[in-house]
Amino acid sequence: xxxxQIENYLKQIYNLQSDEGRVSTSSLSKTLDVxxxxxxxxxxxxxxxxxxTHTPYKxxxxxxxxxxxxxxxxxxxxxxxxxxxxxLHFKLxxxxxxxxxxxxxxxxxxxxxxxxxxxxxxxxxxxxxxPTRDGVMRHVAxxxxxxxxxxxxxxVLRVNDADAELLQYMTSIGxxxxxxxxxxxxxxxxxxxxxxxDGRDVNISSTIAxxxxxxxx
Numbered sequence: 001x002x003x004x005q006i007e008n009y010l011k012q013i014y015n016l017q018s019d020e021g022r023v024s025t026s027s028l029s030k031t032l033d034v035x036x037x038x039x040x041x042x043x044x045x046x047x048x049x050x051x052x053t054h055t056p057y058k059x060x061x062x063x064x065x066x067x068x069x070x071x072x073x074x075x076x077x078x079x080x081x082x083x084x085x086x087x088l089h090f091k092l093x094x095x096x097x098x099x100x101x102x103x104x105x106x107x108x109x110x111x112x113x114x115x116x117x118x119x120x121x122x123x124x125x126x127x128x129x130x131p132t133r134d135g136v137m138r139h140v141a142x143x144x145x146x147x148x149x150x151x152x153x154x155x156v157l158r159v160n161d162a163d164a165e166l167l168q169y170m171t172s173i174g175x176x177x178x179x180x181x182x183x184x185x186x187x188x189x190x191x192x193x194x195x196x197x198d199g200r201d202v203n204i205s206s207t208i209a210x211x212x213x214x215x216x217x
Contacts, residue, residue, distance in 0.1 A: 004104040007073045008032065009042055010051060013062055014070035022059035071131040076111055077103040078124035078131075083114050085125040092125055093168040096161045126167075127158025127177050127213070142213040145193070146206060150186045154214035155179070166211060173202050180217050 002010070012031050016023040029039045043060055046052045051066030062070060080099035084090040090098060106114075111133075115121075122138065123129055129138040142157040156179045161167060174197040175181070182196040191206035 010070040011073050022061050024059045068135040071135045075131040076106045079114050081124045082118050082121050093164040126161040142215050145209040145212040145214050148183050152183050153217045154181050155217040158213045160211035
């Protein structure tokens with residue numbers, strides 16, 4: 001069984017890799033809040049174990065084995081989020097942090113039981129897909145709300161869970177999964193927006209709009 005530290009590295013590499021392709025050690029250092037020296041040491045260890053490849057000046061990439069391990073921990077994390085939200089009724093902005101604690105101690109038996117109790121969910125409460133047990137991640141197309149055209153009617157697919165304070169504010173103004181958002185006006189000078197959420201006009205910043213992934217309703 002991989003250590004908590006290794007699982008965190010593999011999970012973050014997977015997430016960064018999805019956005020950046022090969023992942024720089026500086027990105028890992030910043031995301032994990034550890035020193036560059038610590039990152040270099042762990043990257044060498046994971047490369048020796050066959051979980052990733054490292055090309056100097058080009059970054060790291062997960063191998064098939066490393067990706068499977070990353071998807072296993074992501075699955076456990078997102079199942080915990082569903083359990084905390086649906087069964088224990090934690091607030092949406094609280095579940096990511098709590099799931100970070102439990103994902104590393106979840107046995108395969110507990111994983112299967114929670115999955116069964118929840119009805120085999122395919123997305124977590126933030127709208128992110130839950131990988132299957134055999135490591136298949138379903139990718140759902142979408143665009144950032146910032147890229148939606150003025151006048152468009154959009155449906156929320158997922159929201160960014162990285163910032164609890166931002167997520168709490170989005171929840172307070174009515175931004176939630178499957179909610180319909182109408183783009184009323186886009187402000188070119190600062191990329192903010194005036195939108196209609198559940199019939200109410202709300203002004204949102206470019207930061208909020210960039211944190212919401214939508215599709216055409």
